[in-house]
Amino acid sequence: MAGITSFGAYVPLFRVGRETRNWGMPIEKAIASHDEDSLTMAVAAALDCLADMDRKSVDALYVATTTSPYIEHQLAAIAGAAMDLRADILTEDVSNTLRAGTTALRSALNFAAAEPGRKALVTTADCRMGTPRGGFDQTSGDGAAAIMVSDQNVAVEVDGVYSLADPMLDTWRAEGDAMVRSWEDRFILDEGYRRIMSESIRGALGKWNMTAKDFSKVAYYAPEPREHGRVAAEFGFDRSQVQDPLFGRSGSSGTAHALQVLICALEEAKAGDRILFVGYGDGADIFNLRVTDKIESLRNRHGMKGYLESKRLMVDFNQYLRWRQLIGAESARRPASVGPSVSALWRERSDVLPMYGTRCKACGYPQYPSQRVCTNCFTWDQMEPYRFSDKKGTIYTFTKDSLAGGAIEPPSIVTVVDFEGGGRAMLGMTDRVPEEVDLSWIGKKVDLTFRKISFAGGVHNYFWKCMPERFPS
Amino acid sequence: MAESIKDKVAIIGMGCCKFGENWWWDAEDMLIESTKEAFADAGVEPKDIQAAWLGTTGGFSGQLLARPLKLQYIPIVRVENACATATDAFRNACYAVAAGVYDMVLAAGVDKLKDSGISGLGSDSLLPGGTGTATGTSAPGSFALAGTRYAHTYGMSFAELKHMLAQIDVKNHHNGSLNPKAHFQREITVEQAVNAPMIAWPLGLFDCCGVSDGSAAAIITTPEIAKKLKPKGDYIMVAGLAISCGAGQGQTQNKYDFVHFQEDVTAGEWAYREAGITDPFKEIDLAEVHDCFSITETIIYEDMKWAPKGGAKERIYAGAYTLEGELPVNPDGGLKCFGHPIGASGLRMIYEVWLQMLGRAGKRQLKKADIGLTHNLGGAPGSFTCAVAVFRKPD
Numbered sequence: 001m002a003g004i005t006s007f008g009a010y011v012p013l014f015r016v017g018r019e020t021r022n023w024g025m026p027i028e029k030a031i032a033s034h035d036e037d038s039l040t041m042a043v044a045a046a047l048d049c050l051a052d053m054d055r056k057s058v059d060a061l062y063v064a065t066t067t068s069p070y071i072e073h074q075l076a077a078i079a080g081a082a083m084d085l086r087a088d089i090l091t092e093d094v095s096n097t098l099r100a101g102t103t104a105l106r107s108a109l110n111f112a113a114a115e116p117g118r119k120a121l122v123t124t125a126d127c128r129m130g131t132p133r134g135g136f137d138q139t140s141g142d143g144a145a146a147i148m149v150s151d152q153n154v155a156v157e158v159d160g161v162y163s164l165a166d167p168m169l170d171t172w173r174a175e176g177d178a179m180v181r182s183w184e185d186r187f188i189l190d191e192g193y194r195r196i197m198s199e200s201i202r203g204a205l206g207k208w209n210m211t212a213k214d215f216s217k218v219a220y221y222a223p224e225p226r227e228h229g230r231v232a233a234e235f236g237f238d239r240s241q242v243q244d245p246l247f248g249r250s251g252s253s254g255t256a257h258a259l260q261v262l263i264c265a266l267e268e269a270k271a272g273d274r275i276l277f278v279g280y281g282d283g284a285d286i287f288n289l290r291v292t293d294k295i296e297s298l299r300n301r302h303g304m305k306g307y308l309e310s311k312r313l314m315v316d317f318n319q320y321l322r323w324r325q326l327i328g329a330e331s332a333r334r335p336a337s338v339g340p341s342v343s344a345l346w347r348e349r350s351d352v353l354p355m356y357g358t359r360c361k362a363c364g365y366p367q368y369p370s371q372r373v374c375t376n377c378f379t380w381d382q383m384e385p386y387r388f389s390d391k392k393g394t395i396y397t398f399t400k401d402s403l404a405g406g407a408i409e410p411p412s413i414v415t416v417v418d419f420e421g422g423g424r425a426m427l428g429m430t431d432r433v434p435e436e437v438d439l440s441w442i443g444k445k446v447d448l449t450f451r452k453i454s455f456a457g458g459v460h461n462y463f464w465k466c467m468p469e470r471f472p473s
Numbered sequence: 474m475a476e477s478i479k480d481k482v483a484i485i486g487m488g489c490c491k492f493g494e495n496w497w498w499d500a501e502d503m504l505i506e507s508t509k510e511a512f513a514d515a516g517v518e519p520k521d522i523q524a525a526w527l528g529t530t531g532g533f534s535g536q537l538l539a540r541p542l543k544l545q546y547i548p549i550v551r552v553e554n555a556c557a558t559a560t561d562a563f564r565n566a567c568y569a570v571a572a573g574v575y576d577m578v579l580a581a582g583v584d585k586l587k588d589s590g591i592s593g594l595g596s597d598s599l600l601p602g603g604t605g606t607a608t609g610t611s612a613p614g615s616f617a618l619a620g621t622r623y624a625h626t627y628g629m630s631f632a633e634l635k636h637m638l639a640q641i642d643v644k645n646h647h648n649g650s651l652n653p654k655a656h657f658q659r660e661i662t663v664e665q666a667v668n669a670p671m672i673a674w675p676l677g678l679f680d681c682c683g684v685s686d687g688s689a690a691a692i693i694t695t696p697e698i699a700k701k702l703k704p705k706g707d708y709i710m711v712a713g714l715a716i717s718c719g720a721g722q723g724q725t726q727n728k729y730d731f732v733h734f735q736e737d738v739t740a741g742e743w744a745y746r747e748a749g750i751t752d753p754f755k756e757i758d759l760a761e762v763h764d765c766f767s768i769t770e771t772i773i774y775e776d777m778k779w780a781p782k783g784g785a786k787e788r789i790y791a792g793a794y795t796l797e798g799e800l801p802v803n804p805d806g807g808l809k810c811f812g813h814p815i816g817a818s819g820l821r822m823i824y825e826v827w828l829q830m831l832g833r834a835g836k837r838q839l840k841k842a843d844i845g846l847t848h849n850l851g852g853a854p855g856s857f858t859c860a861v862a863v864f865r866k867p868d
Contacts, residue, residue, distance in 0.1 A: 332592040340605030348604050367725045375725040397625070397731050399617030400674035403593045404609050411674065414610040416618060418727050426608045426618075426724065442625045453606050463606035 002112035003154035004289070005119070006298060007263050008049025010041050010144040011250045011307035013431045013470065014314045022317035025138060029251035031314060032127050032142035034323035034408045035430055035451040038065035039075050040462065041125035043082050043450045045144035045256075047390075048302050049121065053148075055083060057119055060090040060111045064100035064124035064255050066173070068093065069452075069460045078462065079123070082450050084354040084387060090120075098171075098221065100124060101145065101255040102279025102287070108149040109158055119150045126254025129179050132321060136171075136180055139224040141251020145259035145304075155295045156266065156275075160288035162204035167282060168192050171223070189227055193280065197231045200284035201276075205235070208288055212236040212276075219243040219265045220278035221258040249308055255281075262289075264304045269295055302471055310470045312433065322408060331410055332403050339457010350385070355448070355464045357423060358383035366423035388425065389464055392473070393417035393446045396424070400434055413437060417446060417466050428453075431467040445469050477747040478714045481571040483699035483867070484691050485708045486515025489824040492687035492811040493656030500532055500585040501541035503688035507817075508542060508581055515692040516702060522692075523575040524548040528562030528582035529816035538581055555851025556763065557716060558582065559689070559819030560860035564714045566693050576695055582821075583688035584814035594684060594815075613673035613681045613766060615853035620675045620768040622731035627783050632667075634675055638767035639666035640789050642679040642809065645764060648796060649806025651836040656685050657810040680767040685812020689820035691827075696867070706867055709830050712844070713748035713863035715740040723855025732783075736859035737776035737850065748863040750844070754779045754800055757863075758841045759829055761822030763850035764807040773848060774802070777861075796837065804829065804837050819849035819860060826864050842866075 017028035032041060042063050050058075063076040076091035090111065094104040101124030108120035125144035130136030170192030171182040182188055197220070205211060212218070212235045222228030225247040232242045243265040246252070253260055258279040265275055271293040279285040302310075314320060321327045350356040350370070357368030365376035366386045373380050396418045400411040413429040429437070430451055446466040453461045488510025490503050498506070512518060519542050527538040527549055535549025552562040559582035566580040586594070593611050624634040643663055649655040661679060669678035699708040717739035723729030741753075750756050760777070764770040774785040779793075779800055788794065794802040805811070805825035808818060826845035828834040834842075849860045 334591055334593070335589075341603060345604045345606075348606075352604055352606050365726075371725070375720070375722060396727075397618045397622040399610070399614045399621060399676075400671070401610050401614035401617070402671055403611035403673060404614055411671075412609070412614075414608055414614050414618070416731070422727060424725060424727050424729075426610070428608050439621065439625055439631060442621070456605065459605075461605050 001154070001157060002109045002149055002151045003158050004147055004156035005150045005153050006049050006051065006053070006148035006155070006301070007266055007303065008045050008047065008051070008146040008301055009260055009263050009304045009307055010044035010048060010125070011304070012036060012041070012142055013310065013312050015311050016314050016317055016320065020314050020317050023133065027138050028248050029141035030143055030253070031320050033430060035453070035465070036127070036142070037069050037452055037460070038067045038125040038127050039063070039069060039079060040450050040452055041127070041142065041144035042075070042123040042146070043079050045125065045146040046079065046083060046121055046123040049123070049146035049148050050083070051301060056086050058085045058089060058121050059115065059118040060092070060108065060120035061085060062092050062094055062104035062108055062120065062122045064094040064104040064122065065126055066095060066098065066100060066255055067127045068095055071175070078353065081349065081353040082462065098255055098281025099258070099279040099283065099285050100281070101259050102285035105147055105149070105287070106161055106163065106285055108147070109161070112149045112151055116151055119148060122147045122149065124255045124259060126256050128254050129324060131179060132317070132326065136182070139247060139252050141253050143250055143253035143256050143260055145256045145263055147259060153294055155292055155298055157290045157292060158287055159290055160204070160208050162200070162207055162286040163283065164196065164200040164203060165283040166196050168196060193223060193227050194230060196284055197278065197280060198234060200286055201231070201235060201278065204286040210288070212241065214274060215241060215276045216273040217241055217243050217265045217269070218276040219258070219262040221252070221261070221280040223252055260304055266291070266295065266298070267303055267305050271295060306471055325408070329408070334403070337454060337456040339459050340461050342459065352463055354387055355389035356385050356387050359386035366419065366421060368423055368425045388419060388423060389448050389450070391448070392420045393448070393466055395441050395444045395446060397442060398429065398437065400437060415446070415466050428465040429467060430465040445473065478567060478571055479712050479747050479749070480696060480710050482567045482693055482711045483696045483708050484711070484823070484827060485694055485699050485703055486511045486517065486692040487690065487824050487827045488514060489654055489689040489821055490687060491654045492685050492814065492821065494587050495686040496587065498686065500529070500537060500583045503585070503686065504538060504581060504583050505541050507688040507690040508579065511690040511692050517577065517692055519544060521577050522547065522579045523577055524569060525579040525581065526550045526552055526562040526566040528552045528558040528819065529584055530558065531585060554716070554860070555858045556765070556813065556815050557819060557849040557851045557858045557860035558816050559821070560847060560849040560862055561716055561819070563691060563820060563823060563862065564716060564860060567711055567714055570693055570695060576698060578693050579690060580693060580820065581688065581690040582817035582819065584816040585686050586684045586814055587686050611673060613676050616766040616769055617673040617676045619731045619772060619854045623768060623771065624675065626730065626732050627786070631675060635667045635677070636663065637786050637789060638680050638771065639663040641764070641767040641770050642666040644795050645803050645807040645809040648804050648837060649810025652806050652810065655806045655810040656683065656812045657806070676766055676768065682765050682808035683812040685814055687811065687814040687817045687821060689817050689824050691820060691823060707831050708867060709827060709864050710867050711862065712865045713744035713861070715743035715747070716858065716860040717743070718858050719852060719856040721856040729855055731854050732772060734772060734776055734850065734854065734857050734859065736857035737773055737848070740859040740861040741777045744846070744861040744863050748865070750863065753777060756844055757800055757846050758844050759801045759804055759826065759839055760846040760848065761805065761807070761825050762802055762848040763818070764803055764809055765813060765850070769850065770802065777848065796839065801839055804834070804839060819847065822847035822849065823862065823864070830864065830866050
């Protein structure tokens with residue numbers, strides 16, 4: 001029987017909160033950096049989920065989001081390359097609904113059931129926008145979650161699934177809309193979330209002949225805290241059974257939200273716990289989950305616990321507005337951005353997406369970018385591929401470049417990174433506060449993170465940057 | 474068997490236009506300005522030029538030189554070798570005369586950079602046609618990496634580094650204030666340099682040379698012809714020529730320390746060997762070096778053996794490199810006061826050596842100018858192209 005065999009999560013480093021100037025509210029939420037989007041966050045969560053598993057053992061990849069950077073170009077293909085998965089796998093983007101994450105999970109379970117022994121990885125992220133400081137902005141947040149599914153070593157069994165479809169327009173976006181649309185508050189909550197959650201959970205429990213008492217926990221999507229509470233109350237779940245929906249911490253993260261809440265539950269769960277899990281959007285996906293003793297093997301994931309705690313408060317909300325280009329910022333006059341050469345990107349795809357370099361078989365020296373002639377021993381054509389993206393590094397030197405920064409987030413911090421195991425590369429540094437970066441940072445440990453470098457010529461250009469360790473080792 | 478260039482070629486005339494934001498001149502105008510002075514100085518006419526070498530990063534082929542000067546169907550090589558372009562154009566012109574193929578040649582350099590309308594040089598990332606994913610950094614940013622590492626390596630605080638670099642900024646501005654052809658002709662103070670806005674931390678505004686327009690030119694011939702045309706001896710001899718190209722070693726290897734530029738060392742040692750110089754700090758009377766950034770000049774002192782490794786600070790504060798010091802560096806104000814039109818800078822450096830050796834440096838005139846050196850550097854720490862030239866007065 002197919003079930004959950006691993007999980008991972010990702011919450012962006014920066015939060016807005018009470019002390020953030022120009023936010024003015026005691027509400028905390030997670031904000032994706034200017035160089036993050038649904039794809040980069042989905043990759044981060046998926047890598048957390050993969051942990052030290054053999055990447056070549058993944059047989060299917062689902063990427064779910066409502067905020068895809070592309071309308072015609074598959075995110076899962078890019079993510080698969082970035083994570084160095086095999087090419088001969090099923091890749092699928094699932095989109096257009098807030099329950100895309102749970103719908104993708106259903107598809108992954110079907111895949112695993114149909115393909116015994118095979119593994120399917122679901123990763124979901126969202127980066128939705130509403131009017132700054134408005135109602136939606138206060139309850140939403142950015143983030144990602146990932147689940148691995150297989151019929152071997154199942155940590156969470158799936159004893160039942162139920163879905164309901166409903167073409168309800170409560171919140172939605174049409175092509176070209178930057179911000180979420182919604183109809184009147186009272187209506188969309190009464191006839192949207194509340195009604196659909198009610199009908200779908202009733203339908204599921206009815207089908208399975210179960211009640212609230214049969215579950216240790218209920219974990220489900222909600223657009224805002226009061227409605228979240230109402231659902232639990234309607235079905236008689238008491239406080240101890242209701243998994244915290246993350247309002248005031250990371251916020252409601254669109255397609256990722258339900259899975260993030262589930263992961264929080266799984267991080268505290270023990271063998272025998274039964275969890276009712278609900279994803280919402282244009283209907284609902286409902287899962288009857290039962291935790292096995294294999295849950296103990298997943299305690300080393302950073303997950304929601306790790307990523308929630310790893311946070312920095314944004315000093316001024318204007319930074320978020322600049323990041324989303326809702327306000328402009330003056331910067332040095334620099335050459336206009338031109339799109340990358342697509343043929344060059346294709347040719348360098350291995351150096352770019354999973355950040356492969358080469359290691360010389362004659363002398364063992366790893367080098368980036370890929371070389372044919374060894375930089376160390378000058379031997380020709382004795383190279384083997386060598387992956388850098390998962391290596392730890394230390395800062396050898398850096399600069400804070402006000403000229404190259406561009407309008408969005410000057411200065412740009414350029415770092416020379418020495419890799420554990422050898423090799424060196426010059427990389428941008430992200431997830432840092434420039435004023436804090438000084439001479440004492442030489443020798444500091446960094447991790448690599450998959451980020452968006454630019455958007456020009458219609459191409460979202462992705463590569464790796466370094467960042468101070470989120471989880472100091 | 475390879476031979477030395479020493480005493481095989483002579484410069485009999487040089488020219489240099491005013492450098493700066495030359496809005497009223499294009500590249501062709503500036504070539505006319507610098508070559509006009511060179512021809513008058515040499516007592517030679519354009520029709521006497523048998524071949525030419527043009528250093529530039531713009532324009533179209535060697536025709537950029539032929540068209541304004543109306544050079545008639547002669548061989549012209551267009552040279553580009555990063556910021557060492559002008560010296561490399563000069564170098565190749567010298568080899569052609571030394572090889573005995575030509576008797577009278579012209580080396581000219583020009584760049585018109587201010588029409589771009591941007592701050593700083595070129596693009597932040599790869600050349601056009603690239604992936605766009607290589608980490609973008611500006612020229613100040615690349616050298617700032619050496620600044621950060623220099624402070625770390627030698628146990629300097631940020632304030633100590635800034636104060637040391639400011640000494641170089643102040644020195645070069647002082648020299649430039651005495652030079653009517655410089656873009657910037659005003660003094661600055663250490664406080665101004667230390668407190669200037671950051672361009673690429675730790676480098677501030679006065680640690681960075683500007684982008685500018687300019688042109689310079691040299692007329693090169695054999696020593697025999699020079700003696701005949703200039704019986705009073707107002708010409709100079711080439712004593713050494715070198716260029717060294719990096720292979721990105723420092724960008725791919727963990728062992729590169731970011732506080733020396735191997736290409737400087739290699740080119741310097743070659744030029745010293747050709748010129749017969751064994752104690753550079755003592756024997757060289759003046760040097761024009763590539764002070765694109767103050768940290769660059771600092772490291773050059775050490776690379777060129779004018780200070781021990783890590784010992785530049787002591788000599789800087791002792792005033793060793795000022796006009797009154799043992800080895801005046803950048804007596805004309807350097808890239809700091811001229812800016813850096815890439816195709817011209819190396820020749821502008823040779824122009825100052827030329828003026829000093831012929832006693833024509835006015836307020837900047839050094840008492841002793843028998844052996845002069847120019848140093849011209851392009852690229853980024855970890856991978857440079859460095860050209861070094863040594864000159865001496867004729868016997």
